[in-house]
Amino acid sequence: MLEVSKLKKSYDKLDVLKGVDLTVGKGEVVAVIGPSGSGKSTLLRCINQLERADSGTITVFGEDLMHTDQRGRAVFADAKKLHSIRLRMGLVFQNFNLFPHMTVLRNITEAQVCVLKRNRKDAKENAMRLLEKMGLETKASAYPCELSGGQQQRVSIARALALDPEILFFDEPTSALDPELTGEILNVIRNLAAVGMTMVIVTHEMSFAHDVADKVVFMEGGDIVDQGTPDHLFGEDASERVQQFLQRFNR
């Protein structure tokens, strides 16, 4: 479903991604872990077109988002194709990025109406259905500032789901939340995994990654150092570096 290979990205002289390879199959849940500054967010941002990678290939849904020509220059799909690819992917941010001037309902319906051109009534029904799933049906007419962090993050997940993405990316969805609130978000993601949603989740919640992910990827210094099943990565035969990182993490 998603295939990234030899992806490189640098800011000025700083190489943030040094040739990342990643495959995500349909229905697969991939957790990305690694120390701060290792390039996890940048990887997600390149795949979601918030950033342009310097070279490498990204193929999603069998479509060519970018590749590299013989001279080593990045070639991107045309704007129309990029747009159609973008609509099939969803991204959930660490700090929610809800639109503060819109009600919860409007946050979820706006893109359905303006981007997907659904009629307002259908968009509303869809939004209410999602809000119910998130346990937020009573908050439809509230503004984001009136919600707790956990509620805001649930709204932002609903907002992404409203466009029916085929793959959903999370960039540290619980890092901005109080520890008591992370559970509610992790549960939402668990439920999505249970219904077969394809997801890539950058997270520092190791036990969650262990439980939910089909595959765990460990990134450091712009490279994927190790990857495999959770049992492999969190087990004895993971690479030494991973064990080191996890040890420090558990302390």
Next chain:
Amino acid sequence: MTSEQIGTLFGLMLQYAVPTMKIFAYTLIFSIPLGMLVAQLKMCRFKPVSWLTNLYILIMRGTPLLLQLIVAQYSVPNIVKSDICPGFLRDLLGGIDIRSESYTFNMMLIAFVLNYAAYFAEIFRGGIESIPKGQYEAASALGFGRLQTFFRIVLPQVIKRVTPACSNEIITLVKDTSLASAIPYMEIMYIAKKQVPTYASLLPLFMAGLFYFAFAMVLTLLFNIIEKKLNYYK
């Protein structure tokens, strides 16, 4: 002074309050959209455009509005007379009747609009730049186009953020319209000053002051209401 005289004076002042409000309204109608455009130009990634725009803003904010108003009045005849004026421009400007009332008004309005657009542009730019990057990223991830993002997501938030600064600017404009009297353009300040010797009294000036005060008060109240209305979110 008889009450009849006071009544006549009051009528006269009211009559000349109309041109004052005309300057006020026209300046706002043109300078706010122009300010929005200037703000965009200043944020233009093509540097020469941004620099030129910045130069314009610096000049408008760094020199007195009164000077700009007077320069505007003298501009056309002086350009036409100058040796370096290209022929087509001379033909174009030569046809303008610089003694007509509409010339005085239009040139004055140009100066007011250019001056206020510079101030509004800086307010709008500050507002636009204060919108967190995450808003653009969320919009982009959801597939909103550039214009949709600006008009549906950025602009409504900018409006809320710039309203207090704009209300300041607009209330200043009420009082700045009085500079037109120096051109001279016949508005309430001009007539008030002229009536002082006639009536041998400060009353005309007092009435003009009262008019500006009431006008500014009404706007203050209006903006209080608007700001409250915009407080539906934080």
